[in-house]
Each structure stands twice: as structure tokens, then as C-alpha cells.
Amino acid sequence: MRRALGLAWVVPALALVGVFVYLPLVQNFGFSTLKWDIYSGGQEFVGLGNYLRLPRDPVFWTSLVNNVLYAAVSIVFQVFGALVLAALIESIRSDRWRRSLRAIYFIPSAISLTVAGLLFYFIYEPSIGPLNHALRAVGLGGLAEAWLGQESTAMGAIIAMSQWQGFGYSTLLFAVAIQRIPSEIYGAALIDGTGPVRRFFSVTVPLVREMTGLMTMVTISGGFQVFNEVMVMTSGGPDNSTQVLGTWLYRSGFVRNDFGYAAAIATVIFVITMAIAVGQLWVARRRRVEW
Amino acid sequence: MVTRLGFLGVIARAFMWAFLIALAVVVLYPLLWMALNGFKTNAELFGDPFALPADWSFENYAKAWNRGVSDYLTTSVLVTVTSTITTVFVSAWAAYGLTRVNIPFGKGVSAAILGGLMLAPTVALVPLVKMFQAMGLYNSFWALLILYTAFRIPFTTFLIRAYMIDLPREVDEAAEVDGAGRWTAFWRIILPMCKPIITSTVMLHILFTWNEYLFAMVFTSGTGVQTLPVGLTSLMSKHGTEFPVVFAGMSIAALPVVLLFFLGQRHIVKGLSDGIGK
Numbered sequence: 001m002r003r004a005l006g007l008a009w010v011v012p013a014l015a016l017v018g019v020f021v022y023l024p025l026v027q028n029f030g031f032s033t034l035k036w037d038i039y040s041g042g043q044e045f046v047g048l049g050n051y052l053r054l055p056r057d058p059v060f061w062t063s064l065v066n067n068v069l070y071a072a073v074s075i076v077f078q079v080f081g082a083l084v085l086a087a088l089i090e091s092i093r094s095d096r097w098r099r100s101l102r103a104i105y106f107i108p109s110a111i112s113l114t115v116a117g118l119l120f121y122f123i124y125e126p127s128i129g130p131l132n133h134a135l136r137a138v139g140l141g142g143l144a145e146a147w148l149g150q151e152s153t154a155m156g157a158i159i160a161m162s163q164w165q166g167f168g169y170s171t172l173l174f175a176v177a178i179q180r181i182p183s184e185i186y187g188a189a190l191i192d193g194t195g196p197v198r199r200f201f202s203v204t205v206p207l208v209r210e211m212t213g214l215m216t217m218v219t220i221s222g223g224f225q226v227f228n229e230v231m232v233m234t235s236g237g238p239d240n241s242t243q244v245l246g247t248w249l250y251r252s253g254f255v256r257n258d259f260g261y262a263a264a265i266a267t268v269i270f271v272i273t274m275a276i277a278v279g280q281l282w283v284a285r286r287r288r289v290e291w
Numbered sequence: 292m293v294t295r296l297g298f299l300g301v302i303a304r305a306f307m308w309a310f311l312i313a314l315a316v317v318v319l320y321p322l323l324w325m326a327l328n329g330f331k332t333n334a335e336l337f338g339d340p341f342a343l344p345a346d347w348s349f350e351n352y353a354k355a356w357n358r359g360v361s362d363y364l365t366t367s368v369l370v371t372v373t374s375t376i377t378t379v380f381v382s383a384w385a386a387y388g389l390t391r392v393n394i395p396f397g398k399g400v401s402a403a404i405l406g407g408l409m410l411a412p413t414v415a416l417v418p419l420v421k422m423f424q425a426m427g428l429y430n431s432f433w434a435l436l437i438l439y440t441a442f443r444i445p446f447t448t449f450l451i452r453a454y455m456i457d458l459p460r461e462v463d464e465a466a467e468v469d470g471a472g473r474w475t476a477f478w479r480i481i482l483p484m485c486k487p488i489i490t491s492t493v494m495l496h497i498l499f500t501w502n503e504y505l506f507a508m509v510f511t512s513g514t515g516v517q518t519l520p521v522g523l524t525s526l527m528s529k530h531g532t533e534f535p536v537v538f539a540g541m542s543i544a545a546l547p548v549v550l551l552f553f554l555g556q557r558h559i560v561k562g563l564s565d566g567i568g569k
Contacts, residue, residue: 003395009388010400012381013444020441021407024415024422031417038421085314088307103556104315107322110552111545112502114520118527118541119325128534130324130340168318169563176564196303214567225411228504232524246413246505253417254509263417270414277409 032263050264063243066155071223077163078170079215086174087204105168117232120161124148148234151241158233170215177211213283221276245269329539336534355540362514363522371500374439378496382447387477390455407445434510439500447492454488491562494555501548519544
């Protein structure tokens, strides 16, 4: 009985997470089997009907491809790029410079994706945006585009903004991981006369591999949860070319009043992010890096 | 070491510095451009994008402030402060229960709370809207307070729990000798000892709430309940032709979190790195 009283400590957290995080998740499966008009209140059971519509919906495939592209580009810049960058920064001897650079690169991650998205909306803007002006100024006017206004460049432009916004965050985390490598190991490598490039591949990379694994999982998961920047910059346009699963879910439910279908898309996001989370647990549980 | 750098080493160093500085410019210039555009007139904005404003007047900043930004900012501050308090306390209680109290089904409770970390908010969106409509809380301050608390409890509990586990057992024993009950021990001894991690979680929660968009956009509409990230998009659609005012609003929204980061950098970095791989 006295032991049961101890539960009072965890009940508020359990109740909040249970009601607002887990319960909706379970309800979502139920909703995904309905044809559901939220305004008239009309509901009709359609079984797996909404799921069967998914493969026949071209925008669903566009969204999925965009999410994969997002995740893939982010791995290149925010995992591998960030690791190299962090190693470069940590090789600087001046502590002041190391700290300043890490902080400067992180600033875009501190501001909201809404501000960053709106900012790049203007940067890409054909008439006032500095990007096209700069291209013309250096004689590359032929490359000037209506970046967000055409299908061929819009998704790339959004992804590029997102790299600008996010690389400093992962660089900072890799820098922390590199700092945790005992200095004797680097000292030994120096005495052996190992050059900086070999030192990177034979000391840094293996000793931060746990962080690399975790960052990869976090980055992929983030790639499938993209929403804010797409809504702010293009709302999924032009002609649905920049839809991602999150925005297509939103549009299907809240704009086209097709909430059952939106719930089915949510299930797809759930399955993908859950698989990644399990992978992340697996990476974290593997034997820790030991020195 | 410098003496051991050969000619190639010097060239490599020079390239590295050129790259690092160039990257810093790529990061900082757009932000500077944003703040500067808040000082320009519309005509100037459509001129040379690289020019400085002719007249440094805060007129656009004042306009943005009066056209809704002051309301959005107030709501953001209110939601941020209240949800920080609820999230940190509920999480600290849970962390205490999970680490210092022998509760039944401890492992299961722990897994249930921390498991929430793995779930994407988008997945819960449709049922949550229906739930909040049924409760009459849709389009209210309470919706954001509840959602920001519930969805951040797993992460916050995870961080505080990892810190509390490492506090020595003798602390609790000393408290018991003094005759202090669990409640007193938590407030007087354990919580003060957790100050470093509490500071980190508070800062990370502020960054999250200040910038959150998905819930804010779906669960609120209309001035009075909109936070800055959503309010800015309203400002954009309402005054889309007066770009300098929009730039001023964006700068006002960005400034507090940039300042917070520079003031609390150490705590934020610690929270982030513990949060990803402890």
C-alpha cells in the first residue's frame, strides 16, 4: 500500500502522456478505417479502403519521394558534412575561435523554422531576392530562377534552406563528441607522426561512431517529419510538387475534409518513424565506444 | 607543431580558414539582411538588395509591433512561461518517482513515459483535433499549454532522470535521518541538486515552445491565441506588400531566442548532447 502511494509521483506525467500522446495514436488507427466528413459529422466504415487509396494517389508518392530526398540530402550535409566540419573546428588551437565558430553556425537552429523559411522565401524571390541579384552580378544570370515558383527547383530550394538551418546543430553535437575523446589518444597519434587526414579516419571517425549512428537516425526521422518549412515556403506547391507526408496529411484532412485518408497517411508516418526509433535504440544499446 | 607544418600544411590551413570564414558569412549574412530590411522603405527593398538602408528609422519595427506582433509576442511569452513550469515540474516529479522511490511496475512506468519520445506529433494530429473540439478547448491558449506539456514530458523526464540516477544514495539517507518526508526531500534537497540539468531543460523547452509551428498552426486561429511562428505568417498574408514590416516582425521574433542561446549556450549544449546519447 505504501509502495502504491509512490505512484503519485509519476501519475501526472503518465496521465498527460497517456491521454494526449498514446490515446490519439490508438484512435488514429480507428479513424483511418472511416470515410469521415468532420463538418457534417458523417462517418462510414470503409475498412482498409483509405489504405488501398494510398498507392493509387500520385501525390502520396511525390510526398514519399520528397521525404526520402530530404532525409538523404540531410544525411550528406548534417551527418557527414557536420562531422568533417566539427573535426576542422576542433583542430583549431584557439579556444576563442572554436567557441565562436560553433556558436555562429548554431544561430539558425535557434531561430524558428518559420522565420528561416520566410527569410529564404524572400532570398529566393525573383524581384527582391539577393540570390538572383548575386548570380547576375557575377555573370551567372542564366542560372537565375524563380526558385520556389517552378516544379524543377522548388523542392531543392526548400531542402537547401533546411541544410542552412540545421547543419550547425549537428556540428555542435559532433564537436562535443570529439571533445570527449581523451587527448592521450590524439597525442599518441601525433607521436606516431600520423597526418591530420589519417588521424580523422583512424581516430576521430571510429571513436565518434556512436554519435554518428544516433545523428543518422535522428536526421532520417526528421526527414520524415518535415512540415513547417514546406508550409511556410510553398504550402506544397507548385502543383503539389513540394508536398511531403506531413503537409499532404494536413491538406487531405483540414483542407479537403477527408480525415479518414489523413489518418491513413498518419499511420504511414507512424510506421516509418517507429522503425527508425527502433533502429536508434539498437544503435544506442550496442556496446558503447570504449577507450 | 607549426614548425612541423610543411608548405602543403600551410596551404591546407589557409584553405580551411577560408572555408570556415566563408561558411560563417553564409550563415550570418541572411540574418543581417533580414534585420537591415526592417529599416528599409518598400522602394529601397525593390532596389539593390545589398544596399544599406538610407534612413535608420524604427518605423517598420513600430508598425509590425502595432499590427499584431505585440499580441503574438505576449501569447508566445505566456505559453512559453506556463508550459515551461508545468513541463519541468511534472517531469521532475516523474524523474524523482522513477529514480528515488521504489514504485510498483517501475520499469513499465519508465518505458511508458520515455517511450513517448519515439512518437511523431503529426501522427496524433487528427485525433487530437477531435479531442480538443469535444473538450471545447480548440482554438484556445489551453490547447497549446496542454500539448506542449504532454509532448515534451518524455524528453524532459529523460534528461532529469539521467541526472538524478547519478546523485549519491547517501543524500536520501541523510534526509531520512533528519526526519524529512519524501516531499520535503524532493523540494529541499534533490531538486536544488538538479539545478544544472533543470537549467538545461528549461532553456531547451523555451527554444521548443518559442519556435513550435505544427500545433500552433492547427490548434489556434485569430489574434489573441496565435503565437509568433503562426502570427508571422498572418502578418505576411495581411501585409504581404509591405515587406519591410514583415522583415521587422521576423527580426523581433528571432531576437529573444538568439540572445537566449548566447546567454545560456553552455546549458543548451549540455542538454542537447545529453539528450541525444546518454
